[in-house]
Amino acid sequence: MLGNALRMMGDVQQFFVDTYREMGPAYRVRALNQAFVILAGERANRFLLEHGDEVFSSEESFGGLNREFGMRVHVLRGRPHRHLRKVLAGGLSRDLLAARWDEVVAETERTFDEWRGEKALPVVDSFQRLAAAQLSIALTGASSAGRFETLRKAFELVLDVTIAGKWPSATLKWPAYRRARAEILDFARAALEERQAFPRTEGRRDLLDQALDAVDENGEPYPMEVRAGMALQGYFAGINTLAYLYSFMLHALLRNPEVAARVTAEADEAPLTFERLRAMPAAQGLTLETLRVYPPAPGSARTVVEDFDFEGYRIEQGRRVLVATSVPHQLPEHFPDPGRFDIGRDFATARKASVYAPFSVGSHTCLGAGMTEVLSVATMAMLLRRLTITPAHPDRPLRITATPGPNPGKRFQVRVGGR
Template sequence: MDTACGKEYECMLRITEEILLLILDTEQGNIRVSLPAHTRDIVIAGAVLMDLAMEDRIDTDLQQLILVNPIPLGDDFLDPTLADIANATDTHDTAYWIARTAERGEQIRQRAINRLAARGILETEGHGPVFFSRLVSRIRRYPSVDGTDMEDVHVRIMRVLFSQDIPDPRDALIVSLAASCGVFDSLLSGEERAQVRDRIDQVARLDLIGRTVAAALRQHTPSARSRKSARPHQQIPCVAGWPIAGHAFAMSRDLRIFLTRQYQRHGPIFRIKAFNRRFIVLAGPEANVFVTKAEHVHLRSNELWRDFDAATGSGRTVMSMDGPEHMRMRKVQAAGYSSKVIQNRLDDVIDITRRAIDTWPMDQAMSGFPALQRIVAEQIGLLLTSLSPQPYINDLTVFLETLLKIQVVHQWPKLMMHWPRFRQARRRVMELYAALLVAHQPENRRHRHSDFIDDLLELHRTDPQFLPETDLPVAFLGSYFAGLDTSASVCAFMLHVLLKHPELLARMTAEVDALFDRGTPTAQGLSELDVTHRIALETLRMYPIIPGLTRTVSNSFEFGGYLVPAGAQVIIGNTVAHHLPACFPHPERFDIDRYQRGRAEHRKPGAFAPFGVGRHRCLGSGFAEVQIAVTMATIVRETELVLERPHRPIDIKQMPLPHPAASFKIRQVRRRRASGTV
């Protein structure tokens, strides 16, 4: 049996990692669409067994799989399978262990992705899209743990297939595994497959491990699992509603509560309507898991934002893009929205917050949400666009909220586009756009670090067809739009929670003071604010700012036992899980201990999705998490606030996104630190 174990093998990538890289679609940022989920899991399971064989932990033939060495490898995606084999009381064949390991396919995949990201081979947005790192995509080589590098598996395997060179035994293994699972059906065109079919068969026969595992893979037929036929969409439970209006009023009062109640009555899929608009709702943790895995195949967002784009003069925006063009735009914008941007400038964020607090009146009621909007907008402006938006904040708010209410949530008639205040706001917003253009002329950017606007202008310069001049205004202003109604809302809700729960405020104040007493906070110090972090998480759970997502079905699919047809409008109730006892026991309680290691309720699959799910998940979520933490920590450090009406429940305006109403008022009773001091 060919092996490549020992120190040399430890310096290389696992076959499991390389097969994952081979089936990665670098344009879509996910496993290739043409490779079904069950096939992907089988591929990964076969690779795990190959890795164990390469490490001399198992031996295989067609009849049985034999344990050779039970000692763990210290590998978090190989050792669980090794332990299963070692603890088994009966001997099983390879097909059995492939089926058993395939049940952990998603877990293994995510662990492998995390490891590849840590080695600088992949870049990932948490559990979202995955791409080659910039370096790897350029040189097509992988950095290795011993300082050497490896040639990209795609390049190696294509060379094996399209030449007559004797392949490396490791590459023969990968070819054998890929061929047995139909991977080349995804990688090669029909003409190319015909050209190399004999070569694939020849190489696949070179290695005993590959032949044995491949034979076992061919025996394993996951389709044999019994599945009930999906019922037609007409049989999806229909929620009773008012004549004509349907559920429009209940949805506008509180979409999250409405969807949660219907989930508890009807399950994860049901039908609703709002006047002449009909929706199929996918809700709960089941929906979040499904959308995370399959949105890129079955759902698109273009229809939701089409009218918004037209009203702004844009051909398309990152919100309305789908598929490869959406992933390309996200990659361009990812650097500007990265958490590193704000982590590297914590002193500026703190200074902006302090200067804003300096303007707050003493012992006088003020509206809390607008005050926090101004702070958040200034932070976003200076960090992402290098320009203060303060003179334009009210105009940005009017412009965005009016467009969303008219063109996206359809709360206002289109006649409101002629409202004089909106037209004035539009002119002012375009003034801000013009100012951003001037500020980012090359002569004004010397000796400055590249920011979000610079990245967009570079894309426009290099590919004006992909990002034309007509699309620049909304692209430029997108960061303001995102922060004004998201980060600011979370900060406002979090402030309300702290002032309603003095015991939590005291705990947070103690850890914040300890941090600031050591000097200007660093990213490492900020990460140690455990209580602050858990208060923020629980605020996001109880007061989500993205209660639902609207999509159009591009390709029909089965969900919850029903067929959801192409062309249907769906609402994804991504935050329904936040208020289900099965996910968060006693969900009505504000309990920050949910996030401690022993409980970690938010780690359950599909349980926690405050920033949305799927390919359109909030791109700036990492930036926002740091922004919320440092802003609230600075406020707690600097000033003592009270609620103007402490016994009154918070009023929440639901449109266009949930945020505290004007009745949320706070009063500054004293400054804890003199202005200008740490």
């Protein structure tokens, strides 16, 4: 009845690694009412990169995001998908963060000052609020602070229902959820309407500007629900992916004091300008190694649209497939001594070889990956310059939970002091 559900509810990345070593590059798993074929290893990543657009669709796995919040980019294929990704990329770029750097720094430092004196700060919750505020400033200039709880609950429920399969689809008909969904869509439409009424006359075009002006691959304006989905894209990613990365980075610093000392010394060297972020190898290594050990997307869920062969197995049309793209992260042939936290690894070469894939590989790679990496370097540097962090419960082991994405859970708490 449960199948592999209990093992997959915790550290799903470790589950994929263990089962790959036991079963090989292709095997079946079952969790409650869902059955998947798992493809894992270097060749699985290469297959997704080279043939994913031909044999896979993401409609079944990510269609809920499109139906509920107009996030069409997750379900398109081919030319329409490439076009919409290009449109969105302009509103999720590192250059936009650079243009609003001073405002993002001010908000981040203000938040950190509020944390001082906390004896049991809930790390994941606190970083979720910070990430949402940072991306509000950088991407749209429209604050989501007043709707944070609504955004978080609704987005996480959609992920749990449509991707994780944790709850039945009827859950999305609950009146409380429908009210939250309506409030979120109203927020996105209002932000777009305000920008249209009061267009920006200077500064870099942001995500709202991109959404207002966007046309599809045939030159036709996108409908309002798609524009609203574009405006929400940054908030959706920030509440989860970015906050979970911050949380794991902090955990890594607490467990590896020598790394913390190196990153702190580097952060203290000079004023933390946006230009300096590129010249901070220790902080960059902290981000990239954390993504290796605790990838935000351990696997990419797809549905087979055309029969294909992989490693001697026939995978048939209609099968649900999960390509465990981060399994190579824990294989010694790609990352020597993978159990060691090493911020000096050659991530660039591993990324080119498609064995370093914290944000998946291929045409559906996370659009916000670049901004996520830059923001995480900056945020940890600012935190170390401003605060001292110690575990609130030193003897409590980290307990990773798998939904709505791999994260350290509510039990991860810290004591916060000033420097």
